[in-house]
Amino acid sequence: MRENLHRFFRAARGVGVHVSPAESIDAMRAVAKVGISDRTVLRDALLLTLAKSQDEKLALGDCFDLFFSQPEPRQDQTEAAGNDDAAQDADQQADPSSSSGSAGEPGQAQPPESLGPLAQMLLSQDRNAISAAIASASGAASLSDIRYSTQRGIFSSRILDAMGLQRLRDDLDELTATNPALAERLRAALDALREAVRDTVSQGLALYAREEAENLRNEILRNAPLARIERRQVAEMRALIRQIARRLRERYSKPRKRQRRGHLDVRRTLRRNAAWGGVPFLTAWKRKHRDRPKIVAICDVSGSVAQVSDFFLLLIHSLHEVVDDVRSFAFSSHLIEVSEILEKNSPEEAMAEIMSKVGFGSSDYGSSLVDFEKDFMSTLTPQTTVIVLGDARSNNLDPRADILRRISERSKRLVWLNPEGRLAWGFGDSEMPRYATFCTVVRQCATAQQLERAVSDIVATYQ
């Protein structure tokens, strides 16, 4: 059972539940207390000790059901495996002498004595024995090490080898010559066995490989250019962005007031203790007050940048707990405020609505900045960070960098995120160098990783 629990912990890690050694010890103790006879109680106990949130409970519950869905006659298996080997050895020794004898006598009902144990097992159709043999063979082939779907073939063949496929082949060859009907039956049974093994391996893959596969996929996704990811990856990317948002939230949602221990606030202390003639019974300490970030995001949603803006807006708007106040604006040829659209709708619907309102135009930075100055300049305060996301390609129209200067003067910081690489800035119709003069920071922002760093830095300046 201990072995099984350890395999379950690994599977649990696979579905994203963090199981530390301490937690696995707790779970072991809990299982020792409640016992394993009642599956629902066992499930509850594991869920109580291992999962740490409602999401994890759901994931772990599914994992539990999948894991224990296979019949687990664990005790018998090891014995069976032991017997198996012994029987096989004995058989092989006895083989040369008996094979000639049995070939003469056509035993239709009973499988002939001469066959290997696997063939015997298959022909007698002993389901329990077969599944036990598969389980013990997958233990021998260390199925729990499977990581990638490409390894399915190799693990299948390893399991089959461990079960004695070689011997079965020999038997099959022999039978085809001596007893074609029986050979046919055996062949069909072998096909069924292969299928069963394949299913076992797939289940193993689902249980154990999820973690690695996910890590690998996320790693690739994090570094993929946002503007060019495929449609089918969009949902995964959204999930990744949500993960990033959660990480940033955890890091920056600390309380905003922090006592500066040891710094006496003399003025408040004296006032508070006036009743005692100024003898300081109650002390007041100085506090530091930190601002929550106020962010104004201005995003280009014309063709090439739209996808990046989408993810950026999603990220910024999932930071409620960290960021006090976000106002977002989108533009291509003219500019509108989109904060409300984003708050009310799901990310997919919101983006569709934004695109139908201002998307699909050729970008005109000059007139969009004019729009912003006319209607929304008052949103800027000395605590505001302004983030502009765009490639600064203004189709050779007037860039109106003077407005950007005024924006920069009114705000705490002005950050420009450009999805293009640094090399492309300033070439063709790119106005990046002219805008860059007025920006506090200009950074490239093409991948999820760069996006995370950029937003993290912006929030960190308020800490």
Place this chain on the structure above:
Amino acid sequence: MADQKASTSIEAVESGLAAQGYIASRQIATAVYLSQQIEKPILVEGPAGVGKTELAKAIAAWRGMKMIRLQCYEGLDEAKALYEWKYAKQLLYTQILKDKLGEVLGGAQTLHAALDQLHDFGDVFFSKEFVEPRPLLQALEQPGGCVLLIDEIDKSDAEFESLLLEILSDFQVTIPELGTVSAITPPTVILTSNSERDLGDALKRRCLHLHIGFPEQRLEERIVESRVPGISQALRRQMVGFIHEIRSLDLKKLPSVSETIDWARVLVLLQATELDTDIVKDTLNVLLKYEADIEAASPQVTTFIAKAARSNVFG
């Protein structure tokens, strides 16, 4: 068999809590049983009003132990949660003992000698008599054990969580002037949270995590039965069915178990024998706490009553 004993013990927990008027689901009973067995706190999460605090009260009543409650709020610190020095008493004592001090120090020739003598008495004022125990320290000092309820831990600051870690894992606290105070009998600790903010992993790791959601219909009927005995079975079925329909709506705040019980009481007071549209509309404000929610639910009332009545026939 150990297994056999375990499942009967879990049932014992269930019936013990039921005797106190708390109808626990199997999961809750398992959590309570495990927390006793492996001495771990339970972190209870779930929407407001599903009986998180009630659970702690029921455990305390069932086991006949004292319950010590610590309500968390923003700005709660160790002076209010753990211990504080009785400053006033210390001051008073120094005043009273002034003369005595004079005597003690009278023999000293030099300032140094006086200081040395004073050092021997210095710790008198930082001894156990001058410690004002707050809930956490009180809980550790109960000789017969107790149920310590740390309510709405998510409302406190992150720093306070760290303060709790020592108590939760080892049932002890360290007071710099006195040393480490260990629990005489480890208390049963229940923490509740409404998930207003994510708790730290360190805290979660030390607890059994129990999520109490809205109960199933049967369970909720049993809860109403135990809390509001005066209500007829037919009406109970109907009203619980109705509430389950309401919960399927998209509302700001879904009615939880406490609202169900309140509503049952109201219906008994109004001497209703069955649900009809008028009485539901009149008492909807007991169930729903926002004007917008009431507006959203009102048009559906008739259909919900019909549905609840229908499920009543089959159920």
